[in-house]
Amino acid sequence: MTTDRDALKREAAMAAVAMVQDGMVVGLGTGSTAAFAIDGLIARVRDGLRIVGIPTSERSAQQARAGGLKLTDFSQHQKVDLTIDGADEIARGSLDLVKGLGGALLREKIVAAASQRLVIIADEPKLVPGLGGTVPVPVEVVTFGWETTAKRLARLGANPVLRQAADGQPFRSDGGNLILDCHFGVIADPAQLERDISGVIGVVETGLFIGMAATALVATATGILRLDR
Ligand SMILES: O=C[C@H](O)[C@H](O)[C@H](O)COP(=O)(O)O
Secondary structure (H helix, E strand, O other): OOOOHHHHHHHHHHHHHOOOOOOOEEEEOOOHHHHHHHHHHHHHHHOOOOOEEEEOOHHHHHHHHHOOOOEOOOOOOOOEOEEEEOOOEEEOOOOOEEOOOOOOHHHHHHHHHOEOOEEEEEEHHHEEOOOOOOOOEEEEEOOOOHHHHHHHHHOOOOEEEEOEOOOOOEOOOOOOOEEEEEEOOOOOOHHHHHHHHHOOOOEEEEOEEOOOOOEEEEEEOOEEEEEEO
Protein backbone atom coordinates (compact mmCIF):
# COMPACT_ATOMS: atom_id res chain seq x y z
CA MET A 1 0.00 0.00 0.00
CA THR A 2 1.72 3.24 -1.17
CA THR A 3 0.44 6.55 0.06
CA ASP A 4 3.38 8.98 -0.19
CA ARG A 5 2.78 11.16 -3.29
CA ASP A 6 6.42 11.11 -4.38
CA ALA A 7 6.49 7.32 -4.12
CA LEU A 8 3.33 7.14 -6.25
CA LYS A 9 4.77 9.54 -8.84
CA ARG A 10 7.95 7.46 -8.95
CA GLU A 11 5.93 4.25 -9.46
CA ALA A 12 4.06 5.76 -12.42
CA ALA A 13 7.33 7.06 -13.84
CA MET A 14 9.06 3.68 -13.63
CA ALA A 15 6.13 2.00 -15.38
CA ALA A 16 6.59 4.39 -18.31
CA VAL A 17 10.38 4.06 -18.33
CA ALA A 18 9.93 0.30 -18.72
CA MET A 19 8.17 0.98 -22.06
CA VAL A 20 11.28 2.59 -23.60
CA GLN A 21 13.15 0.44 -26.12
CA ASP A 22 16.72 0.48 -27.44
CA GLY A 23 17.30 3.00 -30.21
CA MET A 24 14.32 5.22 -29.35
CA VAL A 25 14.14 9.01 -29.55
CA VAL A 26 12.46 9.84 -26.24
CA GLY A 27 10.65 13.06 -25.35
CA LEU A 28 11.65 14.09 -21.83
CA GLY A 29 8.77 15.75 -19.99
CA THR A 30 8.87 18.45 -17.34
CA GLY A 31 7.70 18.57 -13.75
CA SER A 32 8.18 16.56 -10.58
CA THR A 33 6.72 13.33 -11.99
CA ALA A 34 8.64 13.56 -15.26
CA ALA A 35 11.82 14.17 -13.22
CA PHE A 36 11.43 10.67 -11.75
CA ALA A 37 11.13 9.30 -15.28
CA ILE A 38 14.32 11.08 -16.35
CA ASP A 39 16.09 9.56 -13.33
CA GLY A 40 14.77 6.15 -14.38
CA LEU A 41 16.03 6.63 -17.94
CA ILE A 42 19.44 7.68 -16.62
CA ALA A 43 19.61 4.43 -14.63
CA ARG A 44 18.59 2.32 -17.66
CA VAL A 45 21.15 4.06 -19.87
CA ARG A 46 23.80 3.25 -17.29
CA ASP A 47 22.67 -0.39 -17.67
CA GLY A 48 23.21 -0.23 -21.43
CA LEU A 49 19.99 1.22 -22.91
CA ARG A 50 20.79 3.27 -26.03
CA ILE A 51 18.44 6.25 -26.50
CA VAL A 52 18.57 9.95 -27.28
CA GLY A 53 16.31 12.47 -25.57
CA ILE A 54 14.58 15.67 -26.62
CA PRO A 55 13.87 17.74 -23.47
CA THR A 56 10.72 19.84 -23.03
CA SER A 57 12.43 22.42 -20.82
CA GLU A 58 15.83 23.78 -19.88
CA ARG A 59 15.48 22.21 -16.42
CA SER A 60 14.75 18.76 -17.85
CA ALA A 61 17.69 19.22 -20.23
CA GLN A 62 19.91 20.09 -17.28
CA GLN A 63 18.79 17.04 -15.27
CA ALA A 64 19.25 14.73 -18.26
CA ARG A 65 22.68 16.13 -19.15
CA ALA A 66 23.87 15.88 -15.55
CA GLY A 67 22.90 12.19 -15.56
CA GLY A 68 24.73 11.49 -18.80
CA LEU A 69 21.67 11.15 -21.06
CA LYS A 70 22.51 11.93 -24.72
CA LEU A 71 20.32 14.79 -25.93
CA THR A 72 19.32 15.65 -29.46
CA ASP A 73 16.95 18.11 -31.10
CA PHE A 74 14.55 18.53 -33.98
CA SER A 75 17.34 19.46 -36.39
CA GLN A 76 18.46 15.82 -36.09
CA HIS A 77 15.15 14.02 -35.43
CA GLN A 78 11.75 15.28 -36.51
CA LYS A 79 9.94 12.23 -35.09
CA VAL A 80 9.88 11.23 -31.42
CA ASP A 81 9.15 7.59 -30.70
CA LEU A 82 7.83 7.97 -27.17
CA THR A 83 7.33 10.98 -24.90
CA ILE A 84 6.91 10.56 -21.15
CA ASP A 85 5.37 13.56 -19.41
CA GLY A 86 3.26 14.56 -16.44
CA ALA A 87 0.00 16.48 -16.34
CA ASP A 88 -1.92 18.76 -14.02
CA GLU A 89 -5.26 17.13 -14.83
CA ILE A 90 -6.18 14.02 -16.85
CA ALA A 91 -9.80 13.72 -17.96
CA ARG A 92 -11.04 10.18 -17.30
CA GLY A 93 -12.20 8.66 -20.60
CA SER A 94 -10.87 11.15 -23.16
CA LEU A 95 -7.39 11.46 -21.58
CA ASP A 96 -7.54 15.15 -22.52
CA LEU A 97 -5.11 17.07 -20.35
CA VAL A 98 -4.39 20.31 -18.62
CA LYS A 99 -0.64 20.93 -18.58
CA GLY A 100 1.63 23.87 -17.93
CA LEU A 101 1.54 24.62 -14.23
CA GLY A 102 5.29 24.20 -14.39
CA GLY A 103 5.52 26.69 -17.24
CA ALA A 104 6.71 24.25 -19.94
CA LEU A 105 3.51 23.85 -21.96
CA LEU A 106 4.80 25.25 -25.28
CA ARG A 107 7.81 22.97 -25.71
CA GLU A 108 5.80 20.09 -24.20
CA LYS A 109 3.08 20.50 -26.80
CA ILE A 110 5.60 20.77 -29.65
CA VAL A 111 7.33 17.56 -28.49
CA ALA A 112 4.00 15.84 -27.90
CA ALA A 113 2.82 16.81 -31.40
CA ALA A 114 5.98 15.26 -32.89
CA SER A 115 5.58 12.06 -30.85
CA GLN A 116 4.46 8.68 -32.12
CA ARG A 117 3.14 8.09 -28.62
CA LEU A 118 2.56 10.32 -25.59
CA VAL A 119 2.48 8.49 -22.27
CA ILE A 120 1.28 10.52 -19.31
CA ILE A 121 2.39 9.66 -15.80
CA ALA A 122 0.66 10.88 -12.66
CA ASP A 123 -0.68 10.01 -9.25
CA GLU A 124 -4.38 9.62 -8.64
CA PRO A 125 -5.40 13.21 -7.68
CA LYS A 126 -4.61 14.24 -11.27
CA LEU A 127 -7.37 11.97 -12.63
CA VAL A 128 -10.57 14.06 -12.84
CA PRO A 129 -14.10 13.63 -14.26
CA GLY A 130 -13.84 16.96 -16.12
CA LEU A 131 -11.02 19.40 -16.85
CA GLY A 132 -10.73 22.76 -15.12
CA GLY A 133 -12.20 21.80 -11.77
CA THR A 134 -8.94 21.69 -9.80
CA VAL A 135 -6.51 23.86 -11.79
CA PRO A 136 -6.59 26.88 -14.10
CA VAL A 137 -5.71 26.52 -17.78
CA PRO A 138 -2.20 27.95 -18.31
CA VAL A 139 -2.05 30.08 -21.47
CA GLU A 140 1.30 31.24 -22.87
CA VAL A 141 1.08 34.76 -24.32
CA VAL A 142 3.48 37.24 -25.88
CA THR A 143 4.55 40.10 -23.65
CA PHE A 144 3.52 42.87 -26.01
CA GLY A 145 -0.06 43.88 -25.19
CA TRP A 146 -0.57 41.02 -22.72
CA GLU A 147 -3.07 43.19 -20.84
CA THR A 148 -5.31 43.30 -23.92
CA THR A 149 -4.83 39.56 -24.50
CA ALA A 150 -6.00 39.01 -20.91
CA LYS A 151 -9.15 41.05 -21.62
CA ARG A 152 -9.89 38.94 -24.71
CA LEU A 153 -9.41 35.75 -22.68
CA ALA A 154 -11.77 37.11 -20.02
CA ARG A 155 -14.42 37.42 -22.72
CA LEU A 156 -14.20 33.62 -23.06
CA GLY A 157 -15.27 33.29 -19.44
CA ALA A 158 -11.85 33.14 -17.80
CA ASN A 159 -10.41 34.99 -14.86
CA PRO A 160 -6.83 35.40 -16.24
CA VAL A 161 -4.08 35.83 -13.63
CA LEU A 162 -0.53 36.82 -14.66
CA ARG A 163 1.79 34.16 -13.23
CA GLN A 164 4.48 35.50 -10.89
CA ALA A 165 7.91 33.95 -10.36
CA ALA A 166 9.30 33.32 -6.87
CA ASP A 167 11.06 36.71 -6.95
CA GLY A 168 7.78 38.51 -7.52
CA GLN A 169 8.59 39.31 -11.11
CA PRO A 170 6.35 38.01 -13.91
CA PHE A 171 7.16 34.35 -14.66
CA ARG A 172 8.98 33.87 -17.96
CA SER A 173 8.77 30.62 -19.98
CA ASP A 174 11.90 29.14 -21.58
CA GLY A 175 10.77 30.99 -24.69
CA GLY A 176 10.65 34.30 -22.80
CA ASN A 177 6.86 34.59 -22.90
CA LEU A 178 4.38 35.27 -20.11
CA ILE A 179 1.80 32.86 -18.73
CA LEU A 180 -1.78 33.77 -17.86
CA ASP A 181 -3.41 31.21 -15.59
CA CYS A 182 -7.01 31.20 -16.78
CA HIS A 183 -9.58 30.08 -14.23
CA PHE A 184 -12.59 28.76 -16.13
CA GLY A 185 -14.00 26.27 -13.62
CA VAL A 186 -15.13 22.90 -14.97
CA ILE A 187 -14.95 23.05 -18.77
CA ALA A 188 -17.97 21.69 -20.66
CA ASP A 189 -16.26 21.36 -24.05
CA PRO A 190 -12.44 21.36 -23.71
CA ALA A 191 -11.85 20.86 -27.45
CA GLN A 192 -13.97 23.90 -28.34
CA LEU A 193 -12.37 25.98 -25.61
CA GLU A 194 -8.90 25.01 -26.87
CA ARG A 195 -9.89 26.25 -30.33
CA ASP A 196 -11.37 29.47 -28.90
CA ILE A 197 -8.29 30.26 -26.80
CA SER A 198 -5.95 29.47 -29.69
CA GLY A 199 -7.83 31.99 -31.79
CA VAL A 200 -7.21 34.84 -29.36
CA ILE A 201 -4.71 37.40 -30.71
CA GLY A 202 -1.58 37.40 -28.53
CA VAL A 203 -1.89 33.77 -27.45
CA VAL A 204 1.10 31.56 -28.23
CA GLU A 205 -0.24 28.22 -26.93
CA THR A 206 -2.75 26.77 -24.47
CA GLY A 207 -2.29 24.20 -21.72
CA LEU A 208 -5.21 22.14 -23.05
CA PHE A 209 -3.79 19.00 -24.69
CA ILE A 210 -6.75 17.56 -26.59
CA GLY A 211 -6.57 14.09 -28.10
CA MET A 212 -2.78 13.94 -27.68
CA ALA A 213 -2.23 11.35 -24.95
CA ALA A 214 -2.27 7.68 -26.00
CA THR A 215 -1.86 6.24 -22.53
CA ALA A 216 -2.00 7.41 -18.93
CA LEU A 217 -0.24 5.48 -16.17
CA VAL A 218 -1.82 6.58 -12.89
CA ALA A 219 -0.30 5.38 -9.65
CA THR A 220 -2.90 4.57 -7.00
CA ALA A 221 -2.56 3.25 -3.45
CA THR A 222 -3.26 -0.25 -4.77
CA GLY A 223 -1.12 -0.19 -7.94
CA ILE A 224 -0.75 1.32 -11.41
CA LEU A 225 -3.98 2.10 -13.31
CA ARG A 226 -3.30 2.00 -17.07
CA LEU A 227 -5.73 3.99 -19.23
CA ASP A 228 -5.52 3.87 -23.03
CA ARG A 229 -7.34 6.21 -25.39
O1 LIG B 1 4.65 22.71 -17.25
C1 LIG B 1 4.75 21.69 -16.58
C2 LIG B 1 4.16 20.40 -17.03
O2 LIG B 1 2.97 20.58 -17.74
C3 LIG B 1 4.02 19.31 -15.97
O3 LIG B 1 3.94 18.10 -16.67
C4 LIG B 1 2.79 19.38 -15.16
O4 LIG B 1 2.69 20.65 -14.60
C5 LIG B 1 2.78 18.29 -14.05
O5 LIG B 1 3.82 18.55 -13.14
P1 LIG B 1 3.97 17.63 -11.82
O6 LIG B 1 4.33 16.25 -12.30
O7 LIG B 1 5.08 18.30 -11.05
O8 LIG B 1 2.64 17.65 -11.09
